[in-house]
Amino acid sequence: MRKMLVIFIALLTFMAHPVFASGSSEGEVDVAEMIFGHIGDSYGWHITEWNGHHVTIPLPCIVHSSTGWHVFMSSKIEHGHEYEGLFLAEDGRYADKIVEIGPDGSQVRPFDISITKNVASLMFGSALLLIIVLSCARWYRKHDALEKAPGGFAGLMEMMIMMVHDDLIKDSVGPDHRKYAPYLLTAFFFIFLNNLLGIVPFFPGGANLTGNIAVTMVLALFTFFAVNLFANKHYWKEIFWPDGPIFLKCPIPILQVIEILGMFTKPFSLMVRLFANIMAGHAMILGLVSVIFVAARIGPVIGGSMTLITMVFGVFMDCLELLVAFIQAYVFTMLSAVFIGLSRQGGHEEATHDN
Amino acid sequence: MNLMLPDSGLLFWMTIIFAVVFFILAKFGFPVITGMVEKRTKRIDDAIGAAREAETRLRSLAQDQERIIAEAQAEHGRILKEAAEEREKMIVAAQEQARAEAGKILEEAREKIQEEKEAALRDIRREVAVLSVAIAEKVVRKELSTAEGQKEMVDRIFDELS
Structure with missing residues (x-):
């Protein structure tokens, strides 16, 4: 009985998750992004969205780029911010991964052992x-x-x-x-x-x-x-x-x-x-x-x-x-x-x- | 799609963490539990074996007991029978002995009676002889008191002698 209750509560919370996720995309439900966002990996642990704010637990990023080791919280590179030459790629091969700009101007993936x-x-x-x-x-x-x-x-x-x-x-x-x-x-x-x-x-x-x-x-x-x-x-x-x-x-x-x-x-x-x-x-x-x-x-x-x-x-x-x-x-x-x-x-x- | 591409960072962490978890659990976790459970299983098996052995032993003990009781009962019967026989024998022997003794006593009594009788007869005879002599003396004395009587007497004695 208790187990059933736990499952039920779990299910309810699961359903609550996309409720807030759908709010961010201005009325448009991007199912694919939501699903792949979930089953993929990310630098921060997105929990929910509350009153238009993302509630995300920042996690440490550990990266060895051409300029040496960088250790910082994932909140530093959220929303397209750049931190010590590192940023999240928008799209392309390394979409949503930490990249830096290489000498030839292309995006280069550094050695990345972040706590994702x-x-x-x-x-x-x-x-x-x-x-x-x-x-x-x-x-x-x-x-x-x-x-x-x-x-x-x-x-x-x-x-x-x-x-x-x-x-x-x-x-x-x-x-x-x-x-x-x-x-x-x-x-x-x-x-x-x-x-x-x-x-x-x-x-x-x-x-x-x-x-x-x-x-x-x-x-x-x-x-x-x-x-x-x-x-x-x-x-x-x-x-x-x-x-x-x-x-x-x-x-x-x-x-x-x-x-x-x-x-x-x-x-x-x-x-x-x-x-x-x-x-x-x-x-x-x-x-x-x-x-x-x-x-x-x-x-x-x-x-x-x-x-x-x-x-x-x-x-x-x-x-x-x-x-x-x-x-x-x-x-x-x-x-x-x-x-x-x-x-x-x-x-x-x-x-x-x-x- | 990058879903099928293993991410190097996750590979790195997964290898390290899983190796550590495996090492710790293999050292302090599972072998302790499985070892203890196996020991307990063995102990339970042993206990079951011991119980079975005890049961068979108990059964054989019960059989022994029954056998001993039966033997004791047989012995009891035998002893009773022997005692009865012995008693019969003793009674018979005693009776025989008593009979023999009685016979002997009777015999002795008879002999004694015989002897007494003979002695009595002898006394009587002597008494009779004395009496007859005395009577004869009196008779003779009476007969010899006269001369004719004395003469007749001497004649008869001469007759008898010749």
Whole structure:
């Protein structure tokens, strides 16, 4: 019941968001800009607009340009202001990114490790994850866990951790699961928590973090390294001398090329799957909410009825996104575990022969 | 569209933060929890095994107990039977002994009676002899008081002797 209430409130606030956003564009609803503004990244954390003023949390920009390091708050370069030769590009290749004017007069992108909205959200999510898991681990240090099982939040976390650990990791990775379990658990809870934070529409949440290709790319790279750095002989043999007709691998290494390609397509699919699912979910919810404002311009009757329909769809989509948040974390972890399991499999009889 | 292009700044931060989070959680977070839960699972499994073992032992103990009770009951019956037999035997023996003793006593009594009887008879005989001698003396004295009687007497004795 409480959860439902939270979802409902969350949904209401989500709807409130575009109300103020639509006000700024002088009656014209720019759906595309609103959606891409949300699912993209920005230097400041735009929360809402109040009485014509943007309420934005300024975030630190850290830039290394041709004139050295610059650290300043994002509020310095808002509304086309220039700060130490740096400004936000209006359009072109680097639209909405910090650029400087190069020697030839063109816009040059400096080395930019600003704490953007996504980075801030990443930090917040990571800190939250650390607090959650470490406080849960603390329970085990404080109590005699052999005598009793935790209740409350630690019990919930234990249930989830053991569900992922036993159903996903143990079954997929195989006998060496102990070595990989921390990474896979971290990946699962990192993705799951950030997916959930992404659905929360107001300040600490709402960033499209796991729907950002850079984030999913790093996650996929971690899996790639976890698979390939600790793979056994059997795995490499399968890549460089796979089972198959000799003529397919000897003069022209067709199978080898396919296998090597497969090494990269696996993490690539992980990266794109997570990115596309979460990004599309955010875009869909925002699109549905935008329908209200588009319809409101047509007329009060259509606007009113459309609002009702959209509300229903919005609730449905949010519930769906809750499901997707879990499923995508689950799928990412499961596929990572399966890939790791494949890289460790088959070599055990060989290993015993070697030993 | 730049949605598909990973931003270098976010890549940088994501790599660092995720690596740090992973390091901390892998060191202090998940292994603690999973290790403890596995230990607890093992302990519960052990406890279940121990309980099962205790149950089987209890069952065998109960069986032992039943066996012992049955044995004790059998022993009890046997002892009772033996005691009864012994009693019968003792009674029979006592009766026999008593009978023998009684017989012996009777025999002795009979012998004694016989002896007494003989002694009595002997006394009677002696008494009778004395009496008869005395009677004879009186008779003889009476008969010999006269001369004819003495003569007749001597004649008869001569007759008898010849």
